[in-house]
Amino acid sequence: MSINTILAPIQNELQMVETRLRESVRLDFAPLTSVFESLIESGGKRVRPALSILATKFHPTDADKMVSLAVATELVHAATLIHDDLIDKSPLRRGSPTINSRWSGTATVLAGDYLLARAADVAANIDNFRVMKIFARTLMAICEGEIRQDFGGAHWPPNRDEYYRHIESKTASLLIACTEGGAILSDGTEAEIAALRAYGYNLGMAFQVVDDILDFTADENKLGKPVGSDLRQGTFTLPVFYFIEQDTRAARITDFLSEDIEQLIHEIRTSPAIDASKAEARRFAQAAQDALKIFPDTLYRRALSELAAYVVERTN
Amino acid sequence: MSINTILAPIQNELQMVETRLRESVRLDFAPLTSVFESLIESGGKRVRPALSILATKFHPTDADKMVSLAVATELVHAATLIHDDLIDKSPLRRGSPTINSRWSGTATVLAGDYLLARAADVAANIDNFRVMKIFARTLMAICEGEIRQDFGGAHWPPNRDEYYRHIESKTASLLIACTEGGAILSDGTEAEIAALRAYGYNLGMAFQVVDDILDFTADENKLGKPVGSDLRQGTFTLPVFYFIEQDTRAARITDFLSEDIEQLIHEIRTSPAIDASKAEARRFAQAAQDALKIFPDTLYRRALSELAAYVVERTN
Numbered sequence: 001m002s003i004n005t006i007l008a009p010i011q012n013e014l015q016m017v018e019t020r021l022r023e024s025v026r027l028d029f030a031p032l033t034s035v036f037e038s039l040i041e042s043g044g045k046r047v048r049p050a051l052s053i054l055a056t057k058f059h060p061t062d063a064d065k066m067v068s069l070a071v072a073t074e075l076v077h078a079a080t081l082i083h084d085d086l087i088d089k090s091p092l093r094r095g096s097p098t099i100n101s102r103w104s105g106t107a108t109v110l111a112g113d114y115l116l117a118r119a120a121d122v123a124a125n126i127d128n129f130r131v132m133k134i135f136a137r138t139l140m141a142i143c144e145g146e147i148r149q150d151f152g153g154a155h156w157p158p159n160r161d162e163y164y165r166h167i168e169s170k171t172a173s174l175l176i177a178c179t180e181g182g183a184i185l186s187d188g189t190e191a192e193i194a195a196l197r198a199y200g201y202n203l204g205m206a207f208q209v210v211d212d213i214l215d216f217t218a219d220e221n222k223l224g225k226p227v228g229s230d231l232r233q234g235t236f237t238l239p240v241f242y243f244i245e246q247d248t249r250a251a252r253i254t255d256f257l258s259e260d261i262e263q264l265i266h267e268i269r270t271s272p273a274i275d276a277s278k279a280e281a282r283r284f285a286q287a288a289q290d291a292l293k294i295f296p297d298t299l300y301r302r303a304l305s306e307l308a309a310y311v312v313e314r315t316n
Numbered sequence: 317m318s319i320n321t322i323l324a325p326i327q328n329e330l331q332m333v334e335t336r337l338r339e340s341v342r343l344d345f346a347p348l349t350s351v352f353e354s355l356i357e358s359g360g361k362r363v364r365p366a367l368s369i370l371a372t373k374f375h376p377t378d379a380d381k382m383v384s385l386a387v388a389t390e391l392v393h394a395a396t397l398i399h400d401d402l403i404d405k406s407p408l409r410r411g412s413p414t415i416n417s418r419w420s421g422t423a424t425v426l427a428g429d430y431l432l433a434r435a436a437d438v439a440a441n442i443d444n445f446r447v448m449k450i451f452a453r454t455l456m457a458i459c460e461g462e463i464r465q466d467f468g469g470a471h472w473p474p475n476r477d478e479y480y481r482h483i484e485s486k487t488a489s490l491l492i493a494c495t496e497g498g499a500i501l502s503d504g505t506e507a508e509i510a511a512l513r514a515y516g517y518n519l520g521m522a523f524q525v526v527d528d529i530l531d532f533t534a535d536e537n538k539l540g541k542p543v544g545s546d547l548r549q550g551t552f553t554l555p556v557f558y559f560i561e562q563d564t565r566a567a568r569i570t571d572f573l574s575e576d577i578e579q580l581i582h583e584i585r586t587s588p589a590i591d592a593s594k595a596e597a598r599r600f601a602q603a604a605q606d607a608l609k610i611f612p613d614t615l616y617r618r619a620l621s622e623l624a625a626y627v628v629e630r631t632n
Contacts, residue, residue: 027460032463083425087426105402105421109425109428110462114455114460116433117456117459120436121452121453124448124449132448135436139430139436140430140433142429142433143433144343144430146422147348147430
């Protein structure tokens, strides 16, 4: 099932988000506006706005605040992409030149900061302190996770617990902010808020595990970067941990890494570690779907459930 | 009059701010905590917390929220210092190694982001959306101002209007957030909020003009950097504009800049441009003091007034 089909029930809302997103990055300094616009327009799947909107749909919710929540989550996401690309020195993002490849480091840092500020500004319009605090905490978790990884090189090997902790802060935390924030905004019960929080967490974990699998298995043209990029940069992801645990040659992994990285990547992508990782992603997706059981079987619950399935089965 | 004497009436409140500041940067990842602690402990004058507190003192104000406002302003300030030092590649800040000189660019960007997130988190505790929005807008102004400068090199010469606009976003905007935020938090009247906003603006402008004068006139040991650093980096500040306007040799300023920057700096620091700039700073400080006239003559109004005088007369 395509993402557009899944999100059909909230097409109008997503259209409002697009309009507000564009407005939110329009400022009286044209060069900056044009850079933000191209970042925003290069799109992506708007997973975070979609989650935010769907999570509000179990109770009547103020449309303007719902859109603000969705826009704020996408702005935070865009800001973290800007800083991530700078940190990774990435030349391209979704096929377009990154801000860091066109501008100075200075301007790139500040462009990201500006979007964070804009996200806070939009989030403040929601007039809900619980949501505001979730946003602030999410951003702290994202930064702390990245910094921890930056310093984590000190001990070897990293372990799977740290991997889970890292992808929770890197990816799941913002998806939690979307779904928990939406639930709070719609005045859901505490049980509903907890359920949508659990959904967001598990969806985020599934999403990132699949991203990390695709880094090994996807078509290079679709990826837009060489296969095994994470490992090339020294980052161990779930397939690597399963490979280490399951393959006797893995005792030699440090040799592999320094001597024949191409061979190592080939070994991993053709090993049972990929299926084991995929099974793990499916378990997370299943847990996300299970968390939805307390809600009535509406169009929106079905969309959330289908999103969880989509996240695992996608190929790019 | 020393800054400690001026701020004596709010010593207890500033002590609470110190405690909360330290708590606010304590996280379970020790290396980051220690870097933040040394940044926080290297101190500075706590001008922003002091302004925030004093601005609440014309009406009874919840102490906890007042401290939150003060802490949030100092965290935003600390975050901007981290990103500024990275941008300027500064090795030292108040005599201590900067984060960028000890850590990777990655970690430095993220450390600044983390403090911004923490500031938002603390600000959310104030439970006042008007204050929250002022914070977000302030951060946007700071970023936009810096980016504008980064791009501004394209046209020559810069002009004095742009200089004022730049220092407003760079310095005055956060001071406005302190004083306007404090006034709002204390449930001041709209007239009082406007008065403290005007005070913050004028104090901020005076503060930055004096900073820019000191960059030419201060003792290098006190400055901790070479005299004329701004001009060496191609940044024109108020003394330069007055020099250009008042000195016939200024027509040759582009030659000066490329051929004999030491001589140019010497010419400026011994020219009437310094006194003219100082007079400008005094006009701003006077406007700040005038804005206070609608308040009763309390210890706190006097402290604000003395702060304005101090800002102009300080030598470092």
